[in-house]
Amino acid sequence: MRASHKVLLAGALVVGTVGFLMASGIKETGVYFLTPTELAARVSADPSFHDVGVKMGAKVVTGTIERDVGTQTIRFAVTDGQVTYPVVYRGLAPDTFTDDVEVVVEGRLQPDGTFRATTLLAKCGSRYEAVPEA
Amino acid sequence: MTILGQLALWLALLLSAWGAVVGYLGGRRGDPALIQSARRTTYALMGLLTVASLALVVALLKNDFNVTYVASYSSRNLPTAYKLSAFYGGQAGSLLFWAWVLTLFAAAAQWVTGRRYAYLLPYVAAVTSVVTLFFVSVTLFGANPFERLDFTPMDGRGLNPQLQNPGMVIHPPMLYLGYVSITIPFAFAVAALLSRRLDVGWLHAIRKWTLLSWVFLSVGITLGMWWAYVELGWGGYWAWDPVENASFLPWLTMTAFLHSVMIQEKRGMLKRWNVILVGFSFALSIFGTFITRSGIISSVHSFAQSPVGTFFAWFLLLGGVFMAWLTWSRWDLLQTEARLESALSREASFFFNNLLLVGMAFSVLWGTVFPMISELVRGTQVTVGPPFFNQVNIPIGLALLALTGIGPLIAWRKASPGHLRRQFLAPVGVALVVGAVLAARGMSDAYALLALVLAAFVTATIGLEFWRGVGARHRLHGEHYALAFARLVGRNRRRYGGYIVHLGIVTYFVGFTGAAFKTELEASLKPGESVTMQSPYGEALTFTHLGVSQYEALNRFVSAASVEIQRDGERIGILTSEKRQHVDSFGRASFEPSTEAAIKSDLREDLYVVYAGSVDGTEEAVYKFTINPLVMWVWLGGAILVLGGMVTMWPGGGPTDRAAQRALEGYRTQLAATETAAS
Numbered sequence: 120m121r122a123s124h125k126v127l128l129a130g131a132l133v134v135g136t137v138g139f140l141m142a143s144g145i146k147e148t149g150v151y152f153l154t155p156t157e158l159a160a161r162v163s164a165d166p167s168f169h170d171v172g173v174k175m176g177a178k179v180v181t182g183t184i185e186r187d188v189g190t191q192t193i194r195f196a197v198t199d200g201q202v203t204y205p206v207v208y209r210g211l212a213p214d215t216f217t218d219d220v221e222v223v224v225e226g227r228l229q230p231d232g233t234f235r236a237t238t239l240l241a242k243c244g245s246r247y248e249a250v251p252e253a
Numbered sequence: 254m255t256i257l258g259q260l261a262l263w264l265a266l267l268l269s270a271w272g273a274v275v276g277y278l279g280g281r282r283g284d285p286a287l288i289q290s291a292r293r294t295t296y297a298l299m300g301l302l303t304v305a306s307l308a309l310v311v312a313l314l315k316n317d318f319n320v321t322y323v324a325s326y327s328s329r330n331l332p333t334a335y336k337l338s339a340f341y342g343g344q345a346g347s348l349l350f351w352a353w354v355l356t357l358f359a360a361a362a363q364w365v366t367g368r369r370y371a372y373l374l375p376y377v378a379a380v381t382s383v384v385t386l387f388f389v390s391v392t393l394f395g396a397n398p399f400e401r402l403d404f405t406p407m408d409g410r411g412l413n414p415q416l417q418n419p420g421m422v423i424h425p426p427m428l429y430l431g432y433v434s435i436t437i438p439f440a441f442a443v444a445a446l447l448s449r450r451l452d453v454g455w456l457h458a459i460r461k462w463t464l465l466s467w468v469f470l471s472v473g474i475t476l477g478m479w480w481a482y483v484e485l486g487w488g489g490y491w492a493w494d495p496v497e498n499a500s501f502l503p504w505l506t507m508t509a510f511l512h513s514v515m516i517q518e519k520r521g522m523l524k525r526w527n528v529i530l531v532g533f534s535f536a537l538s539i540f541g542t543f544i545t546r547s548g549i550i551s552s553v554h555s556f557a558q559s560p561v562g563t564f565f566a567w568f569l570l571l572g573g574v575f576m577a578w579l580t581w582s583r584w585d586l587l588q589t590e591a592r593l594e595s596a597l598s599r600e601a602s603f604f605f606n607n608l609l610l611v612g613m614a615f616s617v618l619w620g621t622v623f624p625m626i627s628e629l630v631r632g633t634q635v636t637v638g639p640p641f642f643n644q645v646n647i648p649i650g651l652a653l654l655a656l657t658g659i660g661p662l663i664a665w666r667k668a669s670p671g672h673l674r675r676q677f678l679a680p681v682g683v684a685l686v687v688g689a690v691l692a693a694r695g696m697s698d699a700y701a702l703l704a705l706v707l708a709a710f711v712t713a714t715i716g717l718e719f720w721r722g723v724g725a726r727h728r729l730h731g732e733h734y735a736l737a738f739a740r741l742v743g744r745n746r747r748r749y750g751g752y753i754v755h756l757g758i759v760t761y762f763v764g765f766t767g768a769a770f771k772t773e774l775e776a777s778l779k780p781g782e783s784v785t786m787q788s789p790y791g792e793a794l795t796f797t798h799l800g801v802s803q804y805e806a807l808n809r810f811v812s813a814a815s816v817e818i819q820r821d822g823e824r825i826g827i828l829t830s831e832k833r834q835h836v837d838s839f840g841r842a843s844f845e846p847s848t849e850a851a852i853k854s855d856l857r858e859d860l861y862v863v864y865a866g867s868v869d870g871t872e873e874a875v876y877k878f879t880i881n882p883l884v885m886w887v888w889l890g891g892a893i894l895v896l897g898g899m900v901t902m903w904p905g906g907g908p909t910d911r912a913a914q915r916a917l918e919g920y921r922t923q924l925a926a927t928e929t930a931a932s
Contacts (some may be wrong), residue, residue, distance in 0.1 A: 125596040130608055137612035140648065141619060144641040152624060152634035174636055188868040188875055189777060211775065211865045211877055214486075214845050 150174050150225065155202035162228060174225045175204070175234065181218040193239070197222060204228070208236040215241035255320055255399040258308030262393050265301040265352075268294055269386035276379025280372075280448060291378040295363050298385055299356040306353045309346060309398050313339055319405040322346060322398040328411035329838045330808040338422045339412050345398035347425065348561070351542065352388035354426075354433045355381065362437050362462070370458040376444030377437075384436055387568050395561035407839075411808070414835045414847040420480035428473030428500055432538040434466035435503060438510075439535035442528050446579050451524065451586045456514050461902050467511055468898035470504045475891035486848040486863050488773065488879035490887065493642040498621045499541035505614040506534040509607045516603050519665060521590030525580070526607070528587065532576045537614075539569055544621075595667035602660040609653050616645045647700055651707060654762055657755050658711035661718070679717060684710035701766040708759045715752045715759075722749075742900060750901030757894030760886050767858070767883025775865075778816075779873045788820075788858065788880050795819040796862070799827070801872045810834045814864035814874045818853070828853055830864035830876075858882040 151173045153161065158175055161168045177197035183205075184195040193208045193216075206224055216222065216239065224236035272294035279287030309322070313336045318324040326339040326346070341350040359381035363374055392398070415421070438459040445455035477500065478490035491497060510530045516523045543565035580587075593600055619626075620637045627635040662676040687709035688702065696702050719738070722745075726737035742749040770789035778784065778798035785795045799815040815829040828851035837843045853860040861879040868875065 122595045122598075122601075123593040126593055126601050126604060129596070130604065133605065133608050134612065137609075137616060137645070137649065140645045141616050144616075144620075144644040145623065145635075145637055148640040148644065149623075149627075149635040149637050152636045157633070188866060191775060191777065191875065211863075211875070214847050217845060 154199045159202045204234045206234045213241045254308045258305045259399045261301045261305040269382045272382030276375045280375035288375045291375045299360040302353040302356045321400045324409045328409040345396035373444040376447045377440045380440035391564045424476035431470030431473045435538045437462045442531045486850045493639045503537040509610040524587040597668045599665045613649045654707045658714045680713035683713040698769045701769040704766045753897030760890030764886030770882045772880040777875045828862045859884040
């Protein structure tokens with residue numbers, strides 16, 4: 120076998136491995152990113168969707184944030200204007216988490232209709248902009 | 254002053270269009286008048302953009318809040334250093350900054366490039382003018398920092414507190430310097446293609462530029478990690494966030510390019526590949542600038558959404574089409590001059606290095622844009638996060654680390670088994686001993702163990718290279734060891750500087766392994782209460798809450814919570830983490846409260862304390878404690894890398910006229926030989 124063939128074969132092996140790692144990585148770690156409306160549609164179409172971990176992007180409903188600092192639990196509601204879900208999150212909220220900001224919660228929708236979040240990101244589209252004057 | 258800035262931008266717009274035309278024609282016709290004009294245009298653009306930049310800086314320093322940009326990103330009580338950093342803290346200013354830095358680099362490229370590459374310079378001027386034209390247009394029509402409000406606010410809104418950090422003052426400019434400077438190697442590549450002079454000349458001309466932009470990128474990324482670590486308060490430095498990825502992508506392709514040019518210089522191989530790589534590096538630097546600004550991918554680092562995204566998308570598309578056509582039309586001129594002789598050769602190891610780096614870049618790009626792709630293809634967004642990137646990149650990274658040790662020691666053309674045995678016996682021995690010791694001491698994480706074993710292996714190969722070199726000089730010239738070391742490095746800067754850079758990379762990897770042993774604990778503590786954590790080294794770390802104090806500083810109210818730390822019962826210090834509420838000059842709250850983590854670093858570990866808030870206004874505080882082993886090694890790796898880069902780039906290390914002539918002659922002979930062989 121010629122040297123260049125050997126190297127090309129090994130190269131194909133490398134490319135194949137990288138491709139495999141990527142494909143399996145996406146299959147194993149990919150997470151649906153849904154709006155509350157989409158999540159509601161999915162769950163009503165297929166109740167087993169409750170067991171699938173998802174990310175949900177929505178806005179915090181103003182005035183619904185309840186913090187229990189002792190148990191480090193935060194309860195709030197999120198909405199996309201059509202469907203609203205109550206969310207329970209245990210942990211520290213980011214600095215930017217306040218009324219009406221866009222958040223991304225990752226977790227599972229419980230059968231009782233509560234979204235139990237394991238991560239909470241305050242996705243502030245204008246993070247580097249100043250807060251607009253009220 | 255903004256009138257002056259505005260005027261300078263308009264003039265720059267016209268002049269950059271002129272520069273593009275005369276640069277191209279000058280290169281094509283070889284007309285000295287046109288060539289002279291292209292060169293002067295480059296200098297004039299630098300002058301104009303400097304004036305525009307100064308105009309904005311003056312507006313910021315003079316608190317001219319009638320200017321929208323100043324009102325949005327500065328305020329009366331902002332410290333002067335941060336007023337200066339507000340220049341690139343916002344969208345419009347950062348684009349102006351990009352353009353300004355580009356004109357500086359473009360002028361420098363015209364200034365320092367040696368005469369023997371003069372045939373490339375008009376084309377280079379044309380390319381840098383086109384890129385300047387693009388950025389000036391975006392600044393004028395997409396995000397203009399000189400726009401005025403129809404009233405003058407009493408005070409500005411101030412700079413985001415997270416940007417008020419010394420790391421943030423230098424991190425974005427460093428990263429921009431990296432991004433922007435890729436334009437120069439790219440411009441030379443285009444110039445070589447346009448001029449159809451595709452010998453090794455353009456590679457010699459950009460040798461230092463390539464390394465310079467690579468070092469800037471590395472420093473920019475590392476400072477970005479440092480900023481995220483000390484400022485964002487989540488206890489880590491890398492989250493595979495889209496903007497982080499965007500800075501990592503051109504770094505990967507530039508790393509590949511740095512290595513693959515050596516094959517072209519030595520063996521005349523991989524010419525097409527090099528042109529494509531530098532093209533992609535430039536595209537990725539524009540893409541990186543683009544996704545931080547377009548808002549198409551959400552990220553903690555990104556600017557607000559804005560119309561400039563469309564400009565970037567078009568620029569990338571048109572540039573891509575042009576590059577594809579240009580490369581295609583010169584395809585035959587880019588023929589390889591040599592064939593691979595053995596699978597065990599330096600060439601082959603570089604080939605694998607490039608394959609892995611580009612594979613890594615592809616996977617990072619894929620993961621970054623996957624939400625968009627899945628939405629287009631399947632109608633639902635599927636996101637991938639750190640688990641995906643870690644799963645794919647850790648194995649590739651380890652393979653690259655191994656090659657870092659293997660590659661430099663394999664001979665060009667064909668390595669003999671006996672030679673390989675001599676080279677690798679000792680380093681493999683060292684690696685095995687380190688592995689055995691670590692395993693015996695209870696290190697169980699497979700990836701971390703492998704990473705440290707490979708790090709030991711690479712360090713040993715580098716050490717051996719220095720040892721042999723110094724020993725040889727000592728024997729041959731009778732030099733003292735220190736002198737032999739200095740001369741060895743001084744006379745082979747590229748080689749030994751490269752080894753030092755490799756050592757820096759190894760140090761990064763050692764730092765990364767610490768992440769496998771990160772330990773976190775959240776606790777709510779009354780004054781006097783304490784919690785104890787088990788450190789990865791098996792020690793007991795006790796954190797005792799001392800209390801919360803409140804005070805007022807220059808532009809903020811501060812609540813500070815302190816803990817005393819004991820290691821195995823011995824007091825090692827007090828850490829104070831702050832919650833800051835920034836205020837404007839009327840005492841009104843601006844921005845949400847921000848958190849200042851308290852960090853105690855040494856080579857073993859970082860203790861990272863975040864005060865998350867108080868319970869109902871009492872002194873009972875909620876804390877998050879993190880033990881982060883080996884983080885300091887990451888910063889140390891950055892320092893070593895810069896040192897190695899400086900050794901390599903130090904003036905005088907480049908090819909002298911004679912050396913270049915020799916290289917060119919060798920190249921001609923070789924070409925003649927191949928032709929004879931072919932006929």
